[in-house]
Amino acid sequence: MPKSVIWITGASSGIGEATAKKFSKEGFQVIISARNEGELNRVKLECSNPSEVRVLPLDLVEINTFKENVNQAISFFGKVDIVLHNGGISQRSLIKETGLEVDRKLMEVNFFGTVALTKAILPHFISQKSGQYAIVSSLVGKFGSPYRSSYAASKHALHGFFDTLRAEHFQDNIAVTMICPGFIRTNVSINAITADGSTLGKMDEAQEKGMSPENCAAEIFSAVTRKKEEVYIGGKETFSVHLKRFLPSIFSKVIKKAKVR
Template identity: 65%
Template sequence: MNHKVIWITGASSGIGQALAKAYDNLGFRIIISARNQEALEQIKNQSKHPTNIYVLPLDLSDPDSFPSKTKEAIKAFGKLDVLINNGGISQRSLAAETSIEVDRKIMEVNFFGTVCLTKELLPHFINNKGGHFVAISSLVGKFGTPFRSTYAASKHALHGFFDTLRAEHYRDNINVTIVCPGFIRTNVSVNALTGDGSPLNEMDEAQEKGMSPEQCAKQIIMAIEQQKEEVLVGGKEKYAVYLKRFFPSIFSKIIRKAKVR
């Protein structure tokens, strides 16, 4: 598969950075995007195959830049085969204490930013008679938990959009994989927004004890290669999805008592 070109958003840290390094080790040509250009350049400079990496700064809250950014991404290696929509922001605040501005910001980045970029690339995949969209969702894209109301909403919305996109473009040979990570050892909680929009600046205990981003990236790459429609990634927290599905009342009682922030 390593003749394919992969575009990764949110590639400056966490799961995105781990994916970039893993694909680099496999010899893929990759385009790495995030707001932090310095971090992206460092990833490229430390890579095994720097000529196979193209740095493309991107702000998911700036959709007006997407047409030019997408053209630049396609031009970098002449084509694109896979877009991994990994960029996003999390939340750690009660719904009643979260300003509507923060709600809108989370939706703008996690949902609208991802959807706008996907739609910008869609014609390229249609013309090429193939492509693969990957949406990095979350386990809270399958159920809601305290302190993550709008984050959960943004991830739920991604499932609706990408499930529909998969059905609509099946005959165009376009695949869609939705990835639902659980607790992964990244700075997602550190950078999460609180009710007034300021970052939490703390690592969640569950996050700190979670799966390594490298192991997460390995499972994501395997799911992409196998063209899975949806995959759950993480530890025992994955089973909450099945508890919610088959025993919703029990799940509700447990989640009310969960020690999460």
């Protein structure tokens, strides 16, 4: 039986790296993408089956390259079964201090880059009558949080887009899994952009105490292989989704006082 092929973006570190290693260990053929080719090669060599891993450098803002990237990804193993959209950037800045160009950058990378790559590979999924998009959103894709205004907006937008895609392409046997991590112990806060577009350069306290990338990857693997529609990953912060839904006034009081930076 042919092995399943997964293409993971943002795979040079953090959740993407851990997920690439998990899928490799479980016998998948893996394509890993990010901007840093050197780090991708390191991740490949650290996977359980490096001979079944292919490196494909990709920048989510270079959408004019996506058609070629998709053709190359398909050529590696003859098909792609799953695209795990993990590439993106986070934010740590107040609305009143943040330049519009920073808001645009967050949307360009997190939303438009992901959507463009999705559209580029969609004909392949339609033609083979199967495929799955797994999207690493965030808990703030379900609610807003201080210091993350346009980051949260970009993740909210992904939910709207992919919920629609799921409804439009179920007849093509295309599945969508929305993945909403909370605090995961990665460099996401260190690399987050601030009000002027510079990087924060330090680890959030909550991030430092968060779930390990490896445990997060295990939960992602379970959700993707079971084709769950949506999953929340993390610690007690995941209950915020339910608090927002069922007790919105209490949630509003909590989020105003939350230590999120």
